[in-house]
Amino acid sequence: MKTISFAFILIISGLTGFGEEQPKRIPAGYAVTTVKTPEGTSLGVGGMEFAPNGNLFICTREGEVWEYSPKKEKWSLFADGLHEALGIWIDPKSSETYVIQRPEITKLIDTDKDGRADLYESFNAGWGVTDNYHEYAFGLVRDSKGNFYGTLNTSLSWPGWARSKKWDIARVWTKGYKDTEGKMGRAAKYRGWGFQVTPEGKFVPLASGMRSPAGIGINKDDELFFTDNQGDWEASSSLHHIVKGRFHGHPSSLTDHPDFKGKDLNAIAIEDYEKLWKRPAVWIPHGELANSPGEPIFDYSGGKFGPFAGQMFIGDQSRSNIMRVSLDKVGGDYQGVIFDFVNRLQTGCIRHVFGKDGTLWVGQTGRGWGSAGGKEFGLQQVKWDGKTTPFSMHDVKLTKKGFRITFTKPADDSLAKDAKNYSIERWGYHYHPKYGSPKTNVTKEQPSSVKVSKDGLEVQIGVTLEKSRVYKLNLGAIAAKDGSEMANAFAWYTLNQLKD
Amino acid sequence: MKSIIPLFALLPLALAPLALAKPDYEISLGTLHGQLRFSPEAFAVKPGSSIRLNFENSDEMIHNLILAKGDGKTINRLAESALKLGEKGMEMGLVPKDSSILASIGLVQPGKKASVEFTAPKEIGDYPYVCTFPGHSLTMRGLMKVVADPDSVDLSPVKEVSASTTPRNGVIEVGDDPRVIRVHVAGIDSGRSIAVGLPGGANYLFDAEKLMIRTGWTGGFINVMRDRRGRGGGLCAILGDKFQVGTSEFPLRTGSPDKNPKTRFSGYSRKGNPTFIYEVNGVRIEQTATGHPAKKGLTLGFRADKPKRDLFYLIESKDLLVSTTAGKWHSDKGYVQVPAKEASEFFISIEQK
Numbered sequence: 048m049k050t051i052s053f054a055f056i057l058i059i060s061g062l063t064g065f066g067e068e069q070p071k072r073i074p075a076g077y078a079v080t081t082v083k084t085p086e087g088t089s090l091g092v093g094g095m096e097f098a099p100n101g102n103l104f105i106c107t108r109e110g111e112v113w114e115y116s117p118k119k120e121k122w123s124l125f126a127d128g129l130h131e132a133l134g135i136w137i138d139p140k141s142s143e144t145y146v147i148q149r150p151e152i153t154k155l156i157d158t159d160k161d162g163r164a165d166l167y168e169s170f171n172a173g174w175g176v177t178d179n180y181h182e183y184a185f186g187l188v189r190d191s192k193g194n195f196y197g198t199l200n201t202s203l204s205w206p207g208w209a210r211s212k213k214w215d216i217a218r219v220w221t222k223g224y225k226d227t228e229g230k231m232g233r234a235a236k237y238r239g240w241g242f243q244v245t246p247e248g249k250f251v252p253l254a255s256g257m258r259s260p261a262g263i264g265i266n267k268d269d270e271l272f273f274t275d276n277q278g279d280w281e282a283s284s285s286l287h288h289i290v291k292g293r294f295h296g297h298p299s300s301l302t303d304h305p306d307f308k309g310k311d312l313n314a315i316a317i318e319d320y321e322k323l324w325k326r327p328a329v330w331i332p333h334g335e336l337a338n339s340p341g342e343p344i345f346d347y348s349g350g351k352f353g354p355f356a357g358q359m360f361i362g363d364q365s366r367s368n369i370m371r372v373s374l375d376k377v378g379g380d381y382q383g384v385i386f387d388f389v390n391r392l393q394t395g396c397i398r399h400v401f402g403k404d405g406t407l408w409v410g411q412t413g414r415g416w417g418s419a420g421g422k423e424f425g426l427q428q429v430k431w432d433g434k435t436t437p438f439s440m441h442d443v444k445l446t447k448k449g450f451r452i453t454f455t456k457p458a459d460d461s462l463a464k465d466a467k468n469y470s471i472e473r474w475g476y477h478y479h480p481k482y483g484s485p486k487t488n489v490t491k492e493q494p495s496s497v498k499v500s501k502d503g504l505e506v507q508i509g510v511t512l513e514k515s516r517v518y519k520l521n522l523g524a525i526a527a528k529d530g531s532e533m534a535n536a537f538a539w540y541t542l543n544q545l546k547d
Numbered sequence: 548m549k550s551i552i553p554l555f556a557l558l559p560l561a562l563a564p565l566a567l568a569k570p571d572y573e574i575s576l577g578t579l580h581g582q583l584r585f586s587p588e589a590f591a592v593k594p595g596s597s598i599r600l601n602f603e604n605s606d607e608m609i610h611n612l613i614l615a616k617g618d619g620k621t622i623n624r625l626a627e628s629a630l631k632l633g634e635k636g637m638e639m640g641l642v643p644k645d646s647s648i649l650a651s652i653g654l655v656q657p658g659k660k661a662s663v664e665f666t667a668p669k670e671i672g673d674y675p676y677v678c679t680f681p682g683h684s685l686t687m688r689g690l691m692k693v694v695a696d697p698d699s700v701d702l703s704p705v706k707e708v709s710a711s712t713t714p715r716n717g718v719i720e721v722g723d724d725p726r727v728i729r730v731h732v733a734g735i736d737s738g739r740s741i742a743v744g745l746p747g748g749a750n751y752l753f754d755a756e757k758l759m760i761r762t763g764w765t766g767g768f769i770n771v772m773r774d775r776r777g778r779g780g781g782l783c784a785i786l787g788d789k790f791q792v793g794t795s796e797f798p799l800r801t802g803s804p805d806k807n808p809k810t811r812f813s814g815y816s817r818k819g820n821p822t823f824i825y826e827v828n829g830v831r832i833e834q835t836a837t838g839h840p841a842k843k844g845l846t847l848g849f850r851a852d853k854p855k856r857d858l859f860y861l862i863e864s865k866d867l868l869v870s871t872t873a874g875k876w877h878s879d880k881g882y883v884q885v886p887a888k889e890a891s892e893f894f895i896s897i898e899q900k
Contacts, residue, residue, distance in 0.1 A: 087711035109713040109775055110729065127712055128741075130729035131779070150729065150739040150755065153814070167727075168814040169755070176738035178731035180779040203780075235738065415778030 072368075072390040074534035076353065076435025079392060082408075082426040085113060085122040091424045092410025094135035094187065095400040098142050103400070105426070106132035106146045108412055112155065112164070115426075117402070126155050126164040134186030134197060134263075147186035147197050150176050152244060173250025174199055174242065175235025182238060185261055190269040193246035196253075196289075198260035198273050201239040201299050204232030219298040219312045220480040221279075230279050230480075231258055232299050239300025241273060241289050255304055256295035256324070261397060262342030263289075264359070274340035274361060277333040282476030282484030284337045285327030286361065286372065288381045293325045296478070321478045328381040329372055329541045330476070330517045331361070333483060336387060336539060338365035339416065341397030343372070344407075351405020353431040354441060354455045360388065362396025362409055367420030369396055369409065369429065373442045378544040384443040386535045389429055394422035406430050438527035439534040443520065447546050449494065449510035450520070452538070457503030457528040464499045468524040469508060473516040473542075488516075503528055516542050570664060571596035578606040578687075581819025582725075582745060583837035583846060585612075585676070588689035591697035595669045601662045604655040607819075610683065611640050611654045614676040614691060615647040616668065622677045626684035630872075641679045649674060667693050681872035682894025685846045686749070686837040717772025718786070721746055727821050731774055733782040735761050739812075742783070743821050744768035749838025750787060751845060755812045757796035758825055763838060763845050764789045790843035792897045793863040799849070801828045804859035804882045830854045844868075844898025851890040858885040860895055870896045 069079060084090045091108035098104055103115045104125065112126040112135070126146075134147040144155045144164075151172035155164035176182050179202040186197030204218045217233035224230065233239060239258065243251040259276035266272075271289040275281055280297045287295050294301070298320050301307040331337045343361045350356045359372040368390035374383040395418035398410035407429040414423050441453045462468055470493060474486035496509035510518070523536030571593065577586045592598055604610050615621050628643035629636065640653020650665040668674065671693050678687035692700055708722035719726060721744035730742045732752060739756040751763040766787025773781020800808045813824040813831075823834045831852040836845045851858055860883040862869055869876045873893035874885030883895055 087709075087713075089713040089715075107713075111712060124712060128726065128728035130731075148729065159818070165817045166814065167817065169812050172739070172755075172812065178736065178738055178782060180731075180774070180781075182738070414776070 070389050070391055072387060072535065074353075074388070074437030074439055075531065076432045076437050077389065078430055078432070079389065080428045080430065081393060082115075082428065083120070084424070084426055085124075088113075089414075089424055090426065091412035091414050092398050092426065093131065093133040093412075094146065095398045095408060095410045096135045096137040097400060097402065098137050098144075099139055100142070101403075103408065104135055104137060104144065105410060106135045108133070108414065110148070112144075112146060114162070123162055125157075125162065126167070129153065131183060133183055133261075134188075136187040136189050136195065145170060145187060145195070147184050149182060149184055152187065152195060152197070171195075171244045171248050171250055173244065174237040174240070177202065177234045179203055179234050181231070181259075182235065183259075183261070185273075186263055188263055188265040188271070190265060192269070195244040196241065196263055196265065196271055197244075198241045198257055198263050199238055200259050200261075201231035201257070201297060202234035204230045204234075204299075217299040217302045217312065219280075220317060222313075224480065231297065233302050237300070237303050239297055240303065241271070252303065253291050254289050254293040254295060255300040256293070256297050257300065258297040259339075261364070262340060262361070264343035264345065266345050267347060272328070272343045272359070274331070274343060275327070276339045277483045279480055279482050280478070282330075282478065283333040284331040284340050284363075286329040286331060286340070286343060286385075287325070288328045294320075294323045295327075296320075296324045317479060324478060326515065326543050327541065328374065328543075329383050329385050330539070331363075331370065331385055332517060332519075332539055336366075336370060336385065337361075337363035337368070339363060339395075340370075341395075342399055344399040344401065346401065346407075348401050348405035351431070351433070352401065352407060354436055354439075358442075360399060360407065361385075362392075362399055362411075364395030364397045364412065365416060365418055367391040367393070367395050367411075367413070367418045369399075369407075375444050375540075377445055377546055380544060382445070382541045382543045384538050384540040386440065386538055388535065392420050392427050393425050394418045394420035402428075437534045438529075438531040440520075440522060440538050443538045443540050445512075445540070445542060445546050446507060449496075449508045449512065450518070450540065451505060451507050452520070452522070453505050454503070454527070456531075458499070458506065459526050459528050459530075460499060460503055462525045463503065463506050464497055466494050466497045466508075468522070469494050469497065470521040471508075471510055472519045472521075473513065475516050512542065512545055514542060514545060518542055568597070570599040572598045574598060574600045576600060576602045576612065576689075578604055578610060579746060580606055581835070583608075583678075583683050583686040583820075583848075584745075584747060584839070585678070585687055585689045587702065588747070588840075589692060589700075589702045590689075591692040591694055591700040591702060592667045593695065593697055594667060594671055594693050596667045597664065598667055599662060599664045600650065600652070601660065602652050602655060603660045604657055607657050608680070608683075609654050609656055610678045610680055610687065611642060612652045612663075612676055613642055613648055613679055614650045614665075614674060615645070616649055616674055617647045618673075618675065621647050622675050622684065622688055625677060626679045629679035629684075630681060643679075654680070667691070671695065682846055682848065682896065685842060685844055685896040685898060686839045688839065713775070715776075717770045717776060718767070719744070719769050719771055721748070721750075721768050725817070725821050726768060727815065727817055728769065728771070730769060730771060730783040732761075732769075733784055737761065741815070741823075742769050742785075743836070745820070745838060748787070748840035749842075749845070750785075751792075751836050751838065752785075753823055753836075754796075755823075758810055758812065758823075758827075759794040759796055759798050760792050760836065760845065760847075762789050763792050763836075763843070765838070765840055765843065788843070790899055791867070792845050793865070793867050795861060795863065797827075798861040799827050799832060799834075800859045800861070801830055801854055802856040804861060804880070804884075842898060844896065846894050846896045848892070848894050849890070850892050854887045854890050857887055858890045859883065860885070862895075862897060866900050868896075868898050868900055
C-alpha cells in the first residue's frame, strides 16, 4: 500500500484555487478548472449525477453523499455512513436518488425536506458481500425501461486480506503462481458479474467474467459498457460491451453460472475458457494509455463539448488522464478506437458527468493506489471554449483494406499524403491466468497506400489486417492545413473482426 | 419526605403549597429525543439544599421521574414495582410506594412540563433518578450528586466533535446526533453490518443480513481508518468495551421460535433514534435500541405491524438479565414470547448480570 504523508497532502490541497496549471496534453480550445471541495473532507468521488434543481450530487468512497450548488459554489452533506458508495443515479424528473454501495443499492429519501436524507431504503441486495475489501459494487446506470445496472468486483484472493483463512476461494488455475501475485477469487455470490435490477427490485445476473469492473456506462440506445482493470486473466485494461450471457474472461465468477454448477473450475482447460471469452470491444493498452480505467460516458451535449459529439470518454484512476473512444460496429459487434484526450489531471479520474452546458465534470480519487496526478481526491471540469477546433484525429474506422481516418479540420495535404508520416504497430495479447500480458506478435509497418480526400478531412490507408490485434497508429508528423499541430498523435484501434 | 408539585400529570398526586421562597437550586431536566435518555444525566447540589426540579418532556413518549436513595439495585426494584402496579399504575404515575423515594414526578405527556420541589439529603453521595415507564428504566437514569462543592464536580463535559466527517485518524465521534455507519468490524464476520453510535456513549452493531445485534459497546464509537484510508483492506475497530446481548441469527421470529423466518431488510430511518426496518414472514418490524453509557446492556424497542401470530425473540441468556414489557421471557427456552395482539409496541431489556 502506498503511503502518502499528511504534510504532502496538505501542501497539494493548498494549491487548489490558485492559477490553473493546464495539463501537458490538452486539445486547443479546452481548459481544465479545479472545483474547491468541502473543507476538511476527504472527497474520493465514487459517483456523480445532476439533480433536476441543477445541483451536483457526489457520492464518495468514504461513504458520504454531498450536494454541490454550482451557482452558489456551496457544499452540503446529504447523506453519510454508506460503505464505499461507487455510483449514484438521480431521476431527472422526480429527483429520486439511488446510490450503490458495497452491500446494496440504497434509495436515499429526505422525508422532512431539510436537505439531509433520513430514510435509507434498501432497494436491492441481491449479491453476496464479505469483509474482503476488494468486493466493490460499481454503478449506477438505469435504462429507459427503469432497469438499474451495476458491476461487482471479484474478491481479492491472497493471504494478506482480513488475516483469515477464507481468502483462498474460487481461484482458478493459480497453481505454480505465488499467492502474493494478487489473484482474484469469489468469496461470495455473483462476484465478477454484471447485473440488472428490475424496476420491481428483482436482481438478474447478466454477464460474468469481470475482474475489477470499475465503471459502467449506457448509451442512448440502452446499450451497456463497462471497463475492466488489467490483472489476472486480464491482459490489459479494457472496455467491454455487456450483453446478457457473455463471459468477459475472469473464470472465478463462473462459480455462480448455472452451466458450471458443481464443476471444478480448475479442471477446465484454459483453452476452453478462451473459447468462451468475449474479447473486449476496445483494449486500453496497459502502461501506455491507462492502468485502471473508470466510468465510460457518452457525449450527448450536441456539440457543446466540441467536435466529438456522440463519442465516449473514459477517465483513468492511475494515469489521471481522460481518454476518448469511438466505437465501430463490425460484424454485428462493437470494436473501436481509443485516443488519449487530456493528460493529465490533478488525480485519478474515475467518474464523469456532463453538465447541461456541455462541461465535463471529472470526479477523482487517487487514494490507495496512487495516481500520476498526485492529489488524493478532487473534482475538476474540462470545458470547451465553444469556438476553437483543435486539430485531431476525429475517428478511425476499419475498412476492408485498412483504416479510414477522419480529422476535425483539414490536414496539410503534403504531410497527409506521405506514407512515411504514418507508423503503424500491431500486437496481440495472451489469454492466461497470469497478471497482465506482454504484447505478443509485435509487427511494425507503414501503410501500403495513402489516399487523402479533396477536403483534407479524411485519409484512407492500406494496412495488413489481422484479427485479434491492437493497431497503434502514430500520426504525430501530420499537421493541419492551418498549421496547427496534431493534438493527440496516437490512435489505438482494437481489431477483433475483419470487415466482410 | 416527598413534596410533589405536578404542573402537569395524568393525575396530580398531591397538592402542596406553591413555593414562595426561591430554591437554592433550580435544575432543568429534559429528554434526549427518541433515545430513552435523560438530559443531563447528572447534576450536583449541596447537602440539605432546597431544589426545584423542572422536567420538560421533549420526547414523543410518556416519561416519569423518580429520585431515590440507593443504587442500581434500588432503581431496578423501583422499576419492577412500577410494573407490578398493574391497573393502578397509570393513575399513580407509575410511582410505586417505596421508602427509598426522595422525590417524584408522575407521568408527563410528550411536550409537557412538570416540577417538583424537595430538599436534598444531608448525606453526601450519589442519588439515582429513573423513569419507570415500562422499558425505559435500563437507559433512562441519571445521578444527583450531593457534594460539598458542586461547582468542582465534572458533569459529563461537552464533547468536542471533529467538524470533519471523514477524519484523517479515522475516529468517528458521536456528538448530539446518533451516527449510523456501514462497517466491516474486526472479529465479526459480516459484510453487511451497520454501527450505531448514540449520543453519550452507547453503541451497537446491527447485522442487516442476519437481522441481529452482533454486539453492543460502551465508550468511544468506532475507528474506520483501516477500512477507509489508503486502499482499505483493514477492518474497522470498536473503540469501547464490548458486551453481548445474546442474539443469534434471525432472533425475531413469528409463529414458531424454531424455524428460520423468511426475512427482508428494508433499510433504516435516521429521524431521532435510528430505527431499523425489516420484514419477518411478511410482518413489518421496526426496531430501535437504546443503551446507557454506564450500563452493559441495551433496551430493544419493537413495533410489529399487525402480526397474526405470536412473536418470539431469541436470546441466549447466559449471564444476561432479560425483561420485557409485553408477553413473557422464558429463560428456560431462551426466548421472549409476545402475543400477537400485544406486539404493536414492546421493549426488551437485555443486560449483563
